[in-house]
Each structure stands twice: as structure tokens, then as C-alpha cells.
Amino acid sequence: MSRVLLAAPSTADRASRGRHRVQPTTRAGGTLRRHAARAATILLTATAIPLVAVPSVANAATTADWERLAECESGGNWSINTGNGYYGGLQFSTSTWNAFGGGEFASRADLATPEEQMVVANRTLLEQGWDAWPSCSRSVGLYGSPTTGGPTELITAIINRYNGExxxxxxxxxxxxxxxxxxKVRWQxxxxxxxxxxxxxxxxxLFGAILNKYLSSGGHPTRGLPTTDELAASGGGTYNDFSLNYSIYWSKYSKAHNVGGAIRAKWRALGATATHGYPVTDELAAGDGRGRFNDFTAKNSIYWTASTAAHEVRAGIRAEWRRLGAQTSFLGYPVSDEYAINGGARSDFQGGYAMWSSATGLVATFRY
Known part of the structure; x- marks a missing residue:
């Protein structure tokens, strides 16, 4: 089991720290360490609140205590930043936040979760007592109560899953x-x-080629966070979905590529890897700057524009359309998927249509 711990400070280190509501000095000797065992832990679930302490510490400050104190300090607003130099529900200065290991969670207290702020508060309480919050601890009746503190480490959802599987x-x-x-976002x-x-x-x-493609495509700022683990796709490949309406698909033949938005929706509606194969390109801009497209292993593509929506162009019709200049030809962008007709298949375009003959294998194009 892996957890984030704050090492016990030396006597000289304690002396170098000021009180929470007084300007403290930067911690001189303490370090953050990873350790396999700790008496008090908290689990950060996907819903964040409430805290789950395992096991509890006798006579410790409780979640309810910190919530009462936060109500006095900040009106119970754990993400408050008023510009007065104190941040979060328990009004940590940046120096105190960093001195007690808050930097492992966020650069300032208001950017951390309530659970993370309580962890740092328990560390502060252990050394400085309730004098760290001299006015509000008296106001809400905490002053003089035990200062053993609650959990001083945090088991996040990432650590919990890693340890549990x-x-x-x-x-x-x-x-x-x-x-x-x-x-808002955490990663290991x-x-x-x-x-x-x-x-x-x-x-x-995320693993391997999909992870590498994700990072090279911009990671979570551009693709969002993974919403699935790595999943199997037909044909022996794998994929992950991401929160900004993208997926990355990989197979040993196609490598890893992005597919997203309306193109992904159309591709999946048509059968995805089972019928159209894997993407062999990322989503690309069409030459005229208006459209976007992906190519796929089954000799087909899906093109999209704001005015035409997303449609497939397949095999022989795609080859002839591209020979003519694709979207820059008289045909323009596809306005239908390929559909069966007597003796072959047809695709409709903005400026005409193309017909493929099953008897001859040839494609004929027509203007409207």
C-alpha cells in the first residue's frame, strides 16, 4: 500500500515554524515520504465527501470539527480566495500550507479538496494546537479540546484502486x-x-501506444480524462474513451489514432471496427479548411463539415472522388452515406453523385 506521509519534524524544525495565523517560516528539515503503514487514513472517493477514516483516532479532531471551524473561518466555503492572503475553508496562508505538506495536493488551499485541506489541518493541529486558529477555535468551542488530530495522510481514489486490484x-x-x-484532476x-x-x-x-498518443495529442487539456479503462475492440485492438468526446483506438496494423466528435459518432453508428476497421489517421483538416476527416483500414473515410454533417465515402467511390479532387471537385462533400442500388452502390454529394457498378467495378460520376 502506498501513501503520502509527512515526516516527523525535528525540535529545531518545530521551532522554525510560526503559528498558522502568524506568518510562519518555511519548513527547514521536514520531507514528504511514501510509506506502507499508517494508523489513520482517509479515502478520497469519486464523490469526494464525506471523509472515511480508517481507523479512527481516539479523541481526534473530526470532520464535523473542521466543518464547524470552516463555517467560522470562511463561511464554509472550501474554495474561497478573497485576495487577503489566506485561502480555503480553514484560511491557510501559502507559507503554512506548504510548511505542512499542502503542496503535495495543490499550490494553494483553495485549489485542494476539503479532505486534503483537513489532512493539512490535522498536521498543523498536531504541532500548533488550536492556537493555529485562535479566534474561531474559541468561537466554536474547540479551543482546549484534544489536539491529537485526525488523519495526516490521504489515500486517494488512484491509490485505493492501485492497492485494491x-x-x-x-x-x-x-x-x-x-x-x-x-x-479537479489528479494523475499518477x-x-x-x-x-x-x-x-x-x-x-x-492508460498504457502503451494509447498513452503515448494521448500525451502527444495534448493530454487531458485537449482530450479530457479517460472515462474507461483500456477496452477490447473487434479485430484484436484496444481503445480508451475520453471525456472531451474523443477516443484513441489502437491495433497492430493501424497503430494508435484519435477519432472524435461527429466523426466518431457516425463511425460507431455504422459499426466501428467491425465494419469500417480502425482509424489509420488522426482527425485531419480537409484541404479547403472547411471540413475534417478520418481514414480507416477498411478503405473508407468519414468526412464532416458544419453544413453537411458526417458521412462515409467508401472504396471505389472514394478512390474516384479523390482522383477528381475530393471536396474541391464539382462533387464537393458527401451528403449521404453509401447506400445500395440495383447493380451496385451510390453516394450523394453536394454537387452530384457517384455510382459504383458491381458488374464492372467502375465508378461513374454525375452532376446535378
């Missing part, structure tokens, strides 16, 4: 560095992949 843990391998991110790098988490998507893993 041996097969996944074996594939991911050991962690590289600490878990990164903030209250492993020797064999990565795991990402957000409150809305949960924790999902």
Missing part, C-alpha cells in the same frame, strides 16, 4: 514520483502506464 497493479508497475494534480505516473482521476470520471488507467 493486483492485476492492475502488476501491469502498471511501481510508482514514479508522487501523485500530481489538484481537486507508473513504470508501465498512468492512472488519471476526476470527480466525474473516476480513476482509469
Amino acid at each position: 493486483p492485476a492492475l497493479r502488476q501491469r502498471l508497475g511501481p510508482e514514479i514520483g508522487l501523485e500530481q494534480g489538484d481537486a 505516473v507508473y513504470q508501465g502506464g498512468r492512472m488519471y482521476w476526476s470527480p466525474s470520471t473516476g480513476a482509469h488507467a
Whole structure:
């Protein structure tokens, strides 16, 4: 089991720290460490609240205590930033936040989850007592109560899943560095992949060529967070879906490519890998700057524009259309999928149509 711990500070280190509501100095000797066992832990679930302490610490500050204190300090607003130099529900200064290890969660307290802020508060309480919040601790009746604190480490949804699924843990391998991110997005790098988490998507893993394509395409800012684990697709490939309406598909023949939006929706409606194969390109801009398209392994493409929507162009009709200049030809963009006609198949375009003959294998094009 892997957890983020704050090392016990030396006597000199304690002396170097100021009180929470007084300007403290930067911590001199403490370090963050990973460790396999700890008496008090909290689990951060996909819904974030409530805290789950395992096991509880006798006479410890509770979630309810911190919520009462936050109500006094910030009106119970855990993401507050008023510009007064104090942040979050418990009004941490940046120096205090960093001195007690808050930087492992977010750069400022208001950017961290309530659970993460409570972890840092428990660390602060352990050293400074309720004097760290001199006014509000008295106001809500906490001053003078035990200061043993609650959990001083956090088990996130990523750590919880990693520890709880041996097969996944074996594939991911050991962690590289600490878990990164903030209250909205978190991720952990492993020797064999990565795991990402957000409150809305949960924790999902990425591996190999799909992970490399995801990162080279911009990662979560451009593709969103994974909403699935790696899944099997027909034909021996795999894929992950992402929250910004994209997927990355991989097969040993096509490698890893992005497909998204209306093109992905059309491709899946037509049968996806079972009928149209795997994407062999990422989504590309058409030459006229108006449209976008993906090519697929089954000798077909799907083209999209805002005015025509997404439609397939297949095999022989695609070859002839492209020979004529594709969307720059008199035919323009497709306005229908390919459909069967007596003796062959037909696709309709903005400026005409194309017909393929099953008898001859030839394609004829016609203007409207």
C-alpha cells in the first residue's frame, strides 16, 4: 500500500515554524515520504465527501470539527480566495500550507479538496494546537479540546484502486514520483502506464501506444480524462474513451489514432471496427479548411463539415472522388452515406453523385 506521509519534524524544525495565523517560516528539515503503514487514513472517493477514516483516532479532531471551524473561518466555503492572503475553508496562508505538506495536493488551499485541506489541518493541529486558529477555535468551542488530530495522510481514489486490484497493479508497475494534480484532476505516473482521476470520471488507467498518443495529442487539456479503462475492440485492438468526446483506438496494423466528435459518432453508428476497421489517421483538416476527416483500414473515410454533417465515402467511390479532387471537385462533400442500388452502390454529394457498378467495378460520376 502506498501513501503520502509527512515526516516527523525535528525540535529545531518545530521551532522554525510560526503559528498558522502568524506568518510562519518555511519548513527547514521536514520531507514528504511514501510509506506502507499508517494508523489513520482517509479515502478520497469519486464523490469526494464525506471523509472515511480508517481507523479512527481516539479523541481526534473530526470532520464535523473542521466543518464547524470552516463555517467560522470562511463561511464554509472550501474554495474561497478573497485576495487577503489566506485561502480555503480553514484560511491557510501559502507559507503554512506548504510548511505542512499542502503542496503535495495543490499550490494553494483553495485549489485542494476539503479532505486534503483537513489532512493539512490535522498536521498543523498536531504541532500548533488550536492556537493555529485562535479566534474561531474559541468561537466554536474547540479551543482546549484534544489536539491529537485526525488523519495526516490521504489515500486517494488512484491509490485505493492501485492497492485494491493486483492485476492492475502488476501491469502498471511501481510508482514514479508522487501523485500530481489538484481537486479537479489528479494523475499518477507508473513504470508501465498512468492512472488519471476526476470527480466525474473516476480513476482509469492508460498504457502503451494509447498513452503515448494521448500525451502527444495534448493530454487531458485537449482530450479530457479517460472515462474507461483500456477496452477490447473487434479485430484484436484496444481503445480508451475520453471525456472531451474523443477516443484513441489502437491495433497492430493501424497503430494508435484519435477519432472524435461527429466523426466518431457516425463511425460507431455504422459499426466501428467491425465494419469500417480502425482509424489509420488522426482527425485531419480537409484541404479547403472547411471540413475534417478520418481514414480507416477498411478503405473508407468519414468526412464532416458544419453544413453537411458526417458521412462515409467508401472504396471505389472514394478512390474516384479523390482522383477528381475530393471536396474541391464539382462533387464537393458527401451528403449521404453509401447506400445500395440495383447493380451496385451510390453516394450523394453536394454537387452530384457517384455510382459504383458491381458488374464492372467502375465508378461513374454525375452532376446535378
